[in-house]
Amino acid sequence: MRQIKLILVSLLFLNSIAVAQTDTLPNRNLEFYNYLINSKLYDDARVLLKSNDFIASQSPNNYNYCMGWYYYNTNRLDSTATFFRKVNPTSNFYNKSIFWATYSLMHTNQVDDAIQLITPVAFNDSLLLALKNLELSGAYLLNRNLKEFDTFSSKYTYKYYDLSKEEKTLNNIYNDIYNFKQKSPLLAGLLSAIVPGLGKIYAKKIGSGFSAFFTVSILGSITIENINKNGIKSVSSIATGTLFLMAYSANIYGSVYSVKSYRDEFNEMVDYRIKFNIHIPIRNVFN
Amino acid sequence: MITVLSLTFIFPFATYSTSNVFSKKDIADFYADSTFEKADSLFKNGNLEVAAMEYERVIFFNYDFNLSKQALYKKSLCLKELHKYNQAIECLEKIGISPFDSSLTHNSLHELSLLYYLVEDYNNSLLKLSITNDLYGLSKEEKFIKALNLNELYKFDSAKETLIEIAKEEKNDSLSQEIILNINRLYTKKNLSKIKNSKKLFWISFIPGLGIAYAGKPLEGFSNFLINSAALTFGVVAIINGYYISGYFGGGILIEKFYFGGRRRAEYLLQKNNYEIVNNLNKSIINEIPENS
Numbered sequence: 318m319r320q321i322k323l324i325l326v327s328l329l330f331l332n333s334i335a336v337a338q339t340d341t342l343p344n345r346n347l348e349f350y351n352y353l354i355n356s357k358l359y360d361d362a363r364v365l366l367k368s369n370d371f372i373a374s375q376s377p378n379n380y381n382y383c384m385g386w387y388y389y390n391t392n393r394l395d396s397t398a399t400f401f402r403k404v405n406p407t408s409n410f411y412n413k414s415i416f417w418a419t420y421s422l423m424h425t426n427q428v429d430d431a432i433q434l435i436t437p438v439a440f441n442d443s444l445l446l447a448l449k450n451l452e453l454s455g456a457y458l459l460n461r462n463l464k465e466f467d468t469f470s471s472k473y474t475y476k477y478y479d480l481s482k483e484e485k486t487l488n489n490i491y492n493d494i495y496n497f498k499q500k501s502p503l504l505a506g507l508l509s510a511i512v513p514g515l516g517k518i519y520a521k522k523i524g525s526g527f528s529a530f531f532t533v534s535i536l537g538s539i540t541i542e543n544i545n546k547n548g549i550k551s552v553s554s555i556a557t558g559t560l561f562l563m564a565y566s567a568n569i570y571g572s573v574y575s576v577k578s579y580r581d582e583f584n585e586m587v588d589y590r591i592k593f594n595i596h597i598p599i600r601n602v603f604n
Numbered sequence: 605m606i607t608v609l610s611l612t613f614i615f616p617f618a619t620y621s622t623s624n625v626f627s628k629k630d631i632a633d634f635y636a637d638s639t640f641e642k643a644d645s646l647f648k649n650g651n652l653e654v655a656a657m658e659y660e661r662v663i664f665f666n667y668d669f670n671l672s673k674q675a676l677y678k679k680s681l682c683l684k685e686l687h688k689y690n691q692a693i694e695c696l697e698k699i700g701i702s703p704f705d706s707s708l709t710h711n712s713l714h715e716l717s718l719l720y721y722l723v724e725d726y727n728n729s730l731l732k733l734s735i736t737n738d739l740y741g742l743s744k745e746e747k748f749i750k751a752l753n754l755n756e757l758y759k760f761d762s763a764k765e766t767l768i769e770i771a772k773e774e775k776n777d778s779l780s781q782e783i784i785l786n787i788n789r790l791y792t793k794k795n796l797s798k799i800k801n802s803k804k805l806f807w808i809s810f811i812p813g814l815g816i817a818y819a820g821k822p823l824e825g826f827s828n829f830l831i832n833s834a835a836l837t838f839g840v841v842a843i844i845n846g847y848y849i850s851g852y853f854g855g856g857i858l859i860e861k862f863y864f865g866g867r868r869r870a871e872y873l874l875q876k877n878n879y880e881i882v883n884n885l886n887k888s889i890i891n892e893i894p895e896n897s
Contacts, residue, residue: 345665352664360691364657538849546847557850 346374350383359391378408385414394421402434412445413603419452420599424592428459444477448602451480454487455595458494459588466491479601483594490590497583502576509572513565516572520579529568536561639665640675647682656682673699677712684715689723701735710740717749726753744770752886758799758878764791767889786892790885798881800874812863815870820877828866835859 350371353362365371366387372380385400401418404411415438422431435453440446454469470491473484500520509516514530517523540561543554643658659679663672676695683692696719699712713736720729733750736742742750747770754763767787774780800819809815812832817825839855842848 349661349664353660358660360653360688361657361660364653368654368657535849535853539854542847542849 346371347379347383354386354390357390359387362387376408377403378405378410382408382410382414385417389417389421394424397421398425398427412440416448416452416599416603419456420596423452423456423459423595428456432456444479444602447474447477447480448598451484451487451598452595455591458487458491458591461494463491463495480598483598486594487591490587490594494587500576500579502573505572505576506569509569513568514572516569517575520572520575522575522579525571525575529571533561533564533568536564640671643675643678647678652682652685655679656686670705673702673705673708677708677715680712680715680719684719689719693719693723701739706740710736713739714743714746717746721749721753724756726756729753730757744773751889755882755886755889758882760791760796764788783892787889790888790892795881795885799878802871802874805870805874809867809870812866816866816873819870819873821873824869828862828869831862832859832866835862 346365350362350365353359353365366380366384375383381400381403385397385404388394388396388400398418398421401414401421404414408414415435419431419435422428422434432453435449438449440449450469450472454466454473457463457465457469466487470484470488473488475481475484505516505519507516508519509529512530513533514526514528517526517529536557540554540557543551543557547554639658640662643655643662646652646655646658656679659675659682662675663679666672666675676699680692680695683689683695693716696712696716699708701709701713703709713732717729717732717736720726720732730750730753733742733746733753736746747766751763751766751770754760754766764787768784771780771783771787774783805815805818808818811829813825813827813829815825816822816828819825835855835858839851839859842851842855844851
């Protein structure tokens with residue numbers, strides 16, 4: 318009996334040593350991983366993530382989170398979304414992962430997937446709810462679904478410092494999209510036919526418009542000069558006249574194309590602004 | 605009852621005491637020492653990426669600054685073998701110059717001078733060599749790197765002097781004389797005159813085509829001269845014959861394109877020519893100086 322008690326005491330003593338050792342391998346590996354990412358030592362982080370020691374020491378959720386975070390920091394957002402989506406709702410990293418996955422999908426133009434991913438997720442925290450609202454409104458704005466954006470933007474609270482500026486900015490972007498004046502390619506072509514380069518100026522390509530004007534004018538002047546001196550049937554008149562007609566046609570075609578280019582540039586700039594303004598709040602909330 | 609009381613006492617005592625017997629620093633240092641051995645073993649076996657990561661682990665986990673510096677140095681060697689020269693430089697620059705650890709400082713300065721040469725930052729390489737010279741004097745290998753750097757900066761006289769110094773250190777007199785002869789042969793005026801001066805090129809290029817010819821392509825320079833002349837002639841003749849617009853705009857645009865295009869072409873050819881000559885010179889020097897020197 319006495320021996321049994323001695324054994325029990327020893328076992329309890331040994332167990333307490335184990336409990337006292339809070340410096341466990343999984344934590345040390347995670348600490349080291351965070352250090353590598355924060356110090357931008359991505360090559361070393363990649364090697365650590367591939368090591369058997371690290372994989373064995375982390376739960377699947379932790380591991381997927383670490384992989385997602387590594388890919389996010391190295392700007393590979395398609396892989397970022399893949400790993401963050403694997404993080405389970407039971408994990409401490411779930412909330413952060415779901416938002417980063419959503420953002421990564423939007424950034425890689427998989428907006429519908431992003432909407433499907435985050436819509437069913439319920440948050441108890443009011444800040445996270447507001448953030449979800451912001452992300453969804455941004456997603457609908459990326460899709461140019463202004464009606465749905467209206468629905469979500471009406472729920473903006475403007476009370477959280479981490480989000481309020483971006484909520485206002487998204488509203489401004491909405492106004493820019495709503496007020497954007499579509500230019501007519503037909504009108505651009507017609508204007509350039511009348512005055513070379515005017516169609517490009519109409520499409521807000523001022524420098525290009527003036528350049529087209531001078532090129533076509535010079536070639537036209539040279540053609541007229543040759544016709545006056547040598548007559549319309551001379552070789553030099555035909556040659557310069559051909560050059561003039563080519564430049565004139567190119568100017569009209571260029572003006573028509575410049576309207577499309579103007580529209581594309583506007584959309585690109587708007588998308589960039591939306592993505593920027595849905596990115597910053599996530600960083601503010603989770604960093 | 606006594607057993608229960610003693611258990612109640614032992615449990616928290618054990619918990620409290622063990623956490624104070626091994627402090628966080630002790631655990632970290634112990635962990636770091638064992639990781640260093642692991643990293644060294646990986647380095648010896650050629651597993652360089654993992655070794656580099658393990659050296660970084662040593663740096664992160666230990667409290668001993670000297671151990672960290674050693675780990676940084678060894679990590680830089682791994683990165684150098686992996687051809688990640690800029691990252692290796694970053695590691696070595698963190699070591700700094702310490703009067704208390706002269707061999708590590710000397711080694712890191714040596715590696716830095718070589719790495720800066722490899723990334724074509726010749727001025728920084730010479731700076732590191734200059735510091736090495738002040739503190740420890742230059743070894744043969746370091747003088748060699750110095751000569752290569754000086755060649756890249758077109759400081760051929762200084763480079764030649766440095767190489768002759770290396771040759772004179774050779775114990776075998778006849779070999780030493782042979783090396784000096786070869787160095788003199790490489791650094792003749794005839795060889796070095798092939799290096800073109802960019803300032804001279806700037807002034808010469810005012811005459812169309814002459815810059816290209818000076819940069820080593822006489823035929824191309826002559827063609828450029830002819831095209832420029834044709835454009836000028838066209839413009840002048842057109843104006844004389846009353847074709848003012850054709851002459852001014854047509855001739856003018858043609859001249860502008862070919863003249864300035866020719867100047868840019870001449871600059872590019874000069875840089876390419878000089879790069880090839882210095883590259884060949886450095887290769888010849890590497891071949892001439894025996895390995896065991």
